[in-house]
Amino acid sequence: QKEVEQDPGPLSVPEGAIVSLNCTYSNSAFQYFMWYRQYSRKGPELLMYTYSSGNKEDGRFTAQVDKSSKYISLFIRDSQPSDSATYLCAMSGDNTGKLIFGQGTTLQVKP
């Protein structure tokens, strides 16, 4: 079993929809929870991160962490075609840079 599980999709939604992306994990030592976005044939880029539990909001994006359930989510409000990309969750037990990534979920937002 992988340490981090993520449904690969693809997920297709109409423009303006609320999108929910999720990951589950098994390692209770994880403290840092990240979401990276990767456009086709590009390298990933950090979208946002959360330390320990709780919510974090940045514009149309909200990240949630539920450590009791070992479950993290990324919500995208008012989704746009430019949000079409692969979203990768990543986790780490410390700040050493040894990240464990999920498989990535491919999102398509249709105009």
Next chain:
Amino acid sequence: NAGVTQTPKFQVLKTGQSMTLQCAQDMNHNSMYWYRQDPGMGLRLIYYSASEGTTDKGEVPNGYNVSRLNKREFSLRLESAAPSQTSVYFCATSTSGRAIEQFFGPGTRLTVL
């Protein structure tokens, strides 16, 4: 500022051939990383270098070697390529104090026949 650059962009090798993937950064970051990305597997860390002069194994180091040539450059070598090493390889960098925020290069697409 070029950020993180990788060469080559594409490469086709035959089984048993060797090659070196190059990564360079102008971000003045201390830490550098090599990942591979395979369908259904996500990104997996091969090797990383927390600072110039140090390297450590990641999740999937077998079949690879690395060299941290200086602060700017971190190379990944395949001594005897195998079809299982067909993948997209990404180099990334970060500052020491904020290693969870990694900046990725554009990737090298490698096919081993």
